[in-house]
Amino acid sequence: MNFKSLPQLLDHFKEEATCIEYYELVRWNGYPVCPHCGSERVYKTTRGYKCANNECYKKFTVKVGTIFENSKISLRIWFAAIFLATNHKKGISSVQLASDLGITQKTAWFVLHRIREMLKVKEPKLLGNDNMVEVDETYIGGKNKFKHHGKKRSVIDNTLTNEGKPYVPKKMVVGIIERNGQVVLKHVPSADLNNIGSFISKHVQQGSTIYSDEAPVYNHLKKFYTHDNVQHGINIYVEGNVHTNTIENFWSVLKRGLYGIYHQVSDKHLERYLDEYSARFNTRSLTNQQRFEKFLLDSESSLSYKRLTLKS
Incomplete structure (x- = not known):
């Protein structure tokens, strides 16, 4: 076969x-x-x-x-x-x-x-060590300009009154990716040190090289990793090997898939969709048959x- x-x-x-x-x-x-x-x-x-x-x-x-x-x-x-x-x-x-x-x-x-x-x-494996790692967060949901705090559609005198869609906060996803390696994803409630810090320490070996943007939540990484960042706020996206373009490219595929194929995903099932996208990405070097047999195992x-x- x-x-x-x-x-x-x-x-x-x-x-x-x-x-x-x-x-x-x-x-x-x-x-x-x-x-x-x-x-x-x-x-x-x-x-x-x-x-x-x-x-x-x-x-x-x-x-x-x-x-x-x-x-x-x-x-x-x-x-x-x-x-x-x-x-x-x-x-x-x-x-x-x-x-x-x-x-x-x-x-x-x-x-x-x-x-x-x-x-x-x-059985998740640790990333990093000799392979450079990038970490970043993204937000899943509609555009903010189409959301309105405290407003919703209502029916008055049998007439539909469109007062704008009710405001729904975007869902936050944090990702860690090895260059030419694997990716791990997690849906977290907020971008704080407790959520992101514990996720990174669980999946990245101490002493590894990690690149991120300038978000303050990543400042603690210097204690355990070789860490550097790029200043997106002043339009600096690449400085030598320091960039987050690999994870940004993955976010592009993830969002185009979620919005174009599934249109919207609930908080309850978002983690399952993240498993789907990360599994496909992590087996991209396998043949169709090898990937099929691996997943059956x-x-x-x-x-x-x-x-x-x-x-x-």
């Missing part, structure tokens, strides 16, 4: 049995393990497997404990959805995915969120519709 496009993938996975056999090989490498108790003592049944551990003795399939659990959609459609969602640089909307795969928009929306659950980084993340739609 060496697919480079969606038609090639679908040509290979024509039968559900082929999909199941392939996924069992990816997940278990030929040695099934009970997802309930972790026992390797299992035996095959007509519909899947059964645990031979007397304390467990449960039936299961390769889908149990993964993003595919309790899904009525065939793995063939799931594989196509993963391929599309992880290869479109700016993402794909649930409306477009539903049209492409012949499923409902509601189902496509749930499928995409399960895929984002799969794309979460399970990380698919042991279950997400129920109830948990996804639970009001926070």
Whole structure:
């Protein structure tokens, strides 16, 4: 198997049995393990497997404990959805995915969120050391000129009175990126030392070289890192190796995707979309098949519709 496009993938996975056999090989490498108790003592049944551990003795399939659990959609459609969602640089909307795969928009929306659950980084690695790092923050939301404090649309005498859209604060995202490396993102409530400082210390090795803009929140970095900044306020954007152009370029892709494909994202789900964009960026050097197989290896993340739609 060496697919480079969606038609090639679908040509290979024509039968559900082929999909199941392939996924069992990816997940278990030929040695099934009970997802309930972790026992390797299992035996095959007509519909899947059964645990031979007397304390467990449960039936299961390769889908149990993964993003595919309790899904009525065939793995063939799931594989196509993963391929599309992880290869479109700016993402794909649930409306477009539903049209492409012949499923409902509601189902496509749930499928995409399960895929984002799969794309979460399970074991984050430290950035920096010999690789220069850039850090910056950005804001997600509409333009301020279209927002109005304390105003909203109202109906008076059966007439719609447009008093302007209600003011909604923008959502703040902080990002750390290695030059020619990986990116990590986080939605934070505010640009203070507690939020940004702890995020940087968690993801960047001490002693690394970090570049930022002149925001005061980055002044503390000199205590633990080799830190320098550029003065955007006086229109200085590059001084030798000192710049934040790498993370600025990433922000451009992120915003064009969120505004152009998804249009708007709620605070509740923003972190999931950030996982999606960072996962695609961090695997940009892989082939289509390598990226597909890598994400399938990380698919042991279950997400129920109830948990996804639970009001926070």
